[in-house]
Amino acid sequence: MSVNREIELKGTIRSEHLGRVKDLPAIKKRTVGRAKSKKLVTVYFDTPDHALRRLGLSLRVRKVGRAYVQCVKQAHKKLGGILVRTEWEGPVPSQDPAISVIEDKALRRQIRRVGVEHLQPVFRTDVQRSSRTLKFDDGSTASIDIDVGDILAGDVSEPIGEFELELETGAPERIFELASEIGKAVPFRLAALSKASRGYAILTGDGPQPQKYVKVKLAKDATVEQVLTELVQHCLDHLQANEAVALTTDDTEGVHQMRVALRRLRAALRLFKPYLPRDQYGWAITEAKWLTGELSAARAWDVFADEFVAPVARLYGEDQGFDALMAAAEQARQQGRQRARDAIGTERYTEFLLHLSAWLSSQAWRDQPVTERTTRLLDPIGDHCVKLLQKRDRNVRGQGRDIANLSETALHELRLAVKRLRYAVDFFESLYPKKQAKAYRRHLAGLQDGLGYLNDVAAADTLLRELALTGGDQAAPVWAHAGGLTVGWHRHAAIAAKDRLVEDMAAFLRAKPFWRGA
Structure with missing residues (x-):
């Protein structure tokens, strides 16, 4: 199972505007190769008391065509407005999680400690994704995924309409610059919640809650910058x-x-x-x-x-x-x-x-x-x-x-x-x-x-x-x-x-x- 440092920016767009994004000059002039479209069905797993969520982890198995891909994500600090996550991803034989294929021993222990036998499907997403590879003038590369679909938790569902810019190589600021170009042509809002966070919110019925300021703990050897x-x-x-x-x-x-x-x-x-x-x-x-x-x-x-x-x-x-x-x-x-x-x-x-x-x-x-x-x-x-x-x-x-x-x-x-x-x-x-x-x-x-x-x-x-x-x-x-x-x-x-x-x-x-x- 490979380990990636995922650097992404996500924007939510009204459904009537989503189709315009892929045709924007800002996207077309940077697109390399052909666009790809695929159906993604993703099931998220957790214990009945959501122990993985409390650990800051999300565990999912995604069906792509006839194959299954397992992914574990752990959120880290933001870089500017970009969410930086560590992601462990690899193929599995079926829709069921396979904890043994995770190469990171500490992560395996964390998941097993909550009780693998207690893991169960908690919600899923059904998405039609259109993807493009992008290359910028300075050589930085990224991808843009345009997702349309639904989050389903029990009898409740919410629509998904968003684009996601993910840096592959180079400078993170290129993503912001592209997002700014997109915003001048198609109105969008930066998404504060991932699909996983939205799924848990639907599942628990929790509405948005105000967040108070939490004091920063600075390192004593930190620089002014x-x-x-x-x-x-x-x-x-x-x-x-x-x-x-x-x-x-x-x-x-x-x-x-x-x-x-x-x-x-x-x-x-x-x-x-x-x-x-x-x-x-x-x-x-x-x-x-x-x-x-x-x-x-x-x-x-x-x-x-x-x-x-x-x-x-x-x-x-x-x-x-x-x-x-x-x-x-x-x-x-x-x-x-x-x-x-x-x-x-x-x-x-x-x-x-x-x-x-x-x-x-x-x-x-x-x-x-x-x-x-x-x-x-x-x-x-x-x-x-x-x-x-x-x-x-x-x-x-x-x-x-x-x-x-x-x-x-x-x-x-x-x-x-x-x-x-x-x-x-x-x-x-x-x-x-x-x-x-x-x-x-x-x-x-x-x-x-x-x-x-x-x-x-x-x-x-x-x-x-x-x-x-x-x-x-x-x-x-x-x-x-x-x-x-x-x-x-x-x-x-x-x-x-x-x-x-x-x-x-x-x-x-x-x-x-x-x-x-x-």
């Missing part, structure tokens, strides 16, 4: 992991987590700004800000409805116009969600993902004059993260010393400074003893929560004015009294919140930065 790549990729993964939630559900966490991913992405890029070409940095920040802006309305109305109006409505009951206020806020929230979904569905969003992923995989920041500053990209990260943390720590301390007397504008600026420091701490704290970082991070979290609440209180007036404008020429909306009660209640609560914030800042100013003496 390696950390830049890992942090930006991690933020991209976080962003894409929450797409489906934002697109297909009303779960408020989907949009919220996408915004968190974008804020962290901008923070990561800002950390390494001195080492990046100005035009590359400017493009990435501009596009991230655009997308953040398109998602912001949905998040603002989520917070207003759930965290501002709802608690006050429970206190005052139903006779103060709160039903009307909640209805108006819900309408604005739905409009915000639609705006977010529209943005995620645009060519601009897909191009943002492709362009940023190509930038990562090609290390495009190296395309600049070699200077003393740019050579620092190859320095160990430990030589730089202390300076990066110290700079942001000084900003917070300097802006926060007189926090009791700061204006709303100054508090907003302080909130942004605290966020930038918090993200930098999250990025780098794995390089330091956990206990040392914990107390410092706890102080930051308290500051961020308090400043965030004061910012939301300040924004509530603006949101109410927006609601009033949607009501036309009426003198006062029916929810005006409820709106006044809501803002008044939170302004009163903000007084106590400000007092706590002063105490939290005093505690932070006394705290010793965890990176000192490390």
Whole structure:
């Protein structure tokens, strides 16, 4: 059974557009030889409790003509936006799995440990595949498979309509460039889920779930360049992991987590700004800000409805116009969600993902004059993260010393400074003893929560004015009294919140930065 390192990019396309892909000039001019078409019936195996899935493995047997091919896949990190998997593939005599033919002893042991006797078919895919071999001007080669068919799990099925670009030799960025050319002619979305993942989702009935940010564990000997790549990729993964939630559900966490991913992405890029070409940095920040802006309305109305109006409505009951206020806020929230979904569905969003992923995989920041500053990209990260943390720590301390007397504008600026420091701490704290970082991070979290609440209180007036404008020429909306009660209640609560914030800042100013003496 052969072992391959599979580097692929997958795009989902509406069925009416699939036939156009193979005829695109971008495909035709790179096609080598004749196209091939074949029927593929693939059965996926697992235990009743899906033990292989929990190990990050997928086991399938595919019928191709009269032959059977067994494949085991193990997902690894992404390279840019390309999923990199290790794949073990080889012929087997029948539709049943044959674990003994797997040459990798460790993998055989993993599968046998879950109980080969418990393996059973869990779902299958029926696909008509059209394949072409591609050759690029620089000699890189790839294949494109266009799949049309169905995933079947029990009595439920879902259609498959996708293309898959797989690198065979050469530079991964060629795949991104081709995908970008395809996207200019045929709209598509980058697929976040494999066929196996989709099959399990159908089988279990699990809908998309929001994914929170998971902290990166950096290697102590990593270079500045390696950390830049890992942090930006991690933020991209976080962003894409929450797409489906934002697109297909009303779960408020989907949009919220996408915004968190974008804020962290901008923070990561800002950390390494001195080492990046100005035009590359400017493009990435501009596009991230655009997308953040398109998602912001949905998040603002989520917070207003759930965290501002709802608690006050429970206190005052139903006779103060709160039903009307909640209805108006819900309408604005739905409009915000639609705006977010529209943005995620645009060519601009897909191009943002492709362009940023190509930038990562090609290390495009190296395309600049070699200077003393740019050579620092190859320095160990430990030589730089202390300076990066110290700079942001000084900003917070300097802006926060007189926090009791700061204006709303100054508090907003302080909130942004605290966020930038918090993200930098999250990025780098794995390089330091956990206990040392914990107390410092706890102080930051308290500051961020308090400043965030004061910012939301300040924004509530603006949101109410927006609601009033949607009501036309009426003198006062029916929810005006409820709106006044809501803002008044939170302004009163903000007084106590400000007092706590002063105490939290005093505690932070006394705290010793965890990176000192490390």
